[in-house]
Amino acid sequence: MMVSHMQLLPHFIKQRRPLVHNITNVVVTNFTANGLLAIGASPVMAYAREEVADMARMAGALVLNLGTLSAELVEAAILAGRSANLHGIPVLLDPVGAGATPFRTRSALEILREVRIAMVRGNAAEVAHLIGEAAAIKGVDADGAEEETPIDLAARAAHRIGTIVAITGKEDVITDGTKSYVIRGGHPIMTRVTGTGCLLTSVMGAFAAVEPDLLTAGAAALALYGAAATRAYDAAGFRGPGSFQTAFLDALSEMDQIPVEEEAVICHRVSAGRGFLQ
Numbered sequence: 001m002m003v004s005h006m007q008l009l010p011h012f013i014k015q016r017r018p019l020v021h022n023i024t025n026v027v028v029t030n031f032t033a034n035g036l037l038a039i040g041a042s043p044v045m046a047y048a049r050e051e052v053a054d055m056a057r058m059a060g061a062l063v064l065n066l067g068t069l070s071a072e073l074v075e076a077a078i079l080a081g082r083s084a085n086l087h088g089i090p091v092l093l094d095p096v097g098a099g100a101t102p103f104r105t106r107s108a109l110e111i112l113r114e115v116r117i118a119m120v121r122g123n124a125a126e127v128a129h130l131i132g133e134a135a136a137i138k139g140v141d142a143d144g145a146e147e148e149t150p151i152d153l154a155a156r157a158a159h160r161i162g163t164i165v166a167i168t169g170k171e172d173v174i175t176d177g178t179k180s181y182v183i184r185g186g187h188p189i190m191t192r193v194t195g196t197g198c199l200l201t202s203v204m205g206a207f208a209a210v211e212p213d214l215l216t217a218g219a220a221a222l223a224l225y226g227a228a229a230t231r232a233y234d235a236a237g238f239r240g241p242g243s244f245q246t247a248f249l250d251a252l253s254e255m256d257q258i259p260v261e262e263e264a265v266i267c268h269r270v271s272a273g274r275g276f277l278q
């Protein structure tokens, strides 16, 4: 049932055109706005301390992204976040570069203290640093090779931070600390186009604006975003990152026609930091 419900969400986004307020970075602003338009959402980028609280309360979701951080952005993020919290609007955090500098880590932790964050999306290194772990957790597979076990890290982070945590990469995982989804899909070429992670967090915001079950909303966004990437690679992405980026925007505009493959969305129950298949 879950996947069939996930399939409906892109249609709801096209019907309702949720306003997604992004306090994001200068590198990905245009790509993020175009990606949100492509899926049918309505993006707005607003930063001034004089208006962020007013803008946030009109939105269906607020996305805070630390990519090009400044003290003014942190202040705006907290003002907007508090307004969104007051009005029951989901706030998503993309802690870009957490761990790279003390300023980034400190700012991410300050926002987590001052704002009730509904969902964090980052890569393994960024999430690890949010919970004071210097590097992503490594596991060992049957052949003795090291492999990331993001599901355990994500579950620990969800418990520690008290929010839904998504860790993306070769495989995406999303969890509330009890229930988890492992999502397969996407393509390595996405790492050669700047902003694919940042846009993903904003797309998760659009899904969160139309689905009150935020774990389902996040899992659906991960699954459909990855499926759109596969469609884009097959259409034109095989030529290179430039063709992929353009084809990806086109594929995102067709998200309501892309099937969510059952086998791409695997649900897990997670206990005490060890993920196992449900």
Ligand SMILES: Nc1ncnc2c1ncn2[C@@H]1O[C@H](COP(=O)(O)OP(=O)(O)O)[C@@H](O)[C@H]1O
Pocket (backbone or CB within 6 Å): 122, 123, 167, 168, 169, 170, 171, 172, 185, 186, 187, 188, 190, 191, 195, 196, 197, 198, 200, 225, 226
């Ligand atoms: N090796 C990979 N194979 C398939 N998809 C990938 C791979 N690496 C990243 N992705 C996808 O790229 C998107 C951006 O994720 P990621 O690169 O983890 O974010 P960030 O850019 O914030 O580090 C996600 O949809 C993720 O699933």
Ligand SMILES: Cc1ncsc1CCOP(=O)(O)O
Pocket (backbone or CB within 6 Å): 025, 027, 028, 066, 067, 068, 096, 193, 194, 195, 196, 197, 198, 199
């Ligand atoms: C290159 C760069 N520098 C600061 S933000 C940014 C973009 C990061 O985008 P993503 O996290 O989606 O790769």
Ligand SMILES: [Mg+2]
Pocket (backbone or CB within 6 Å): 094, 096, 097, 122, 123, 197, 198
């Ligand atoms: Mg990122």
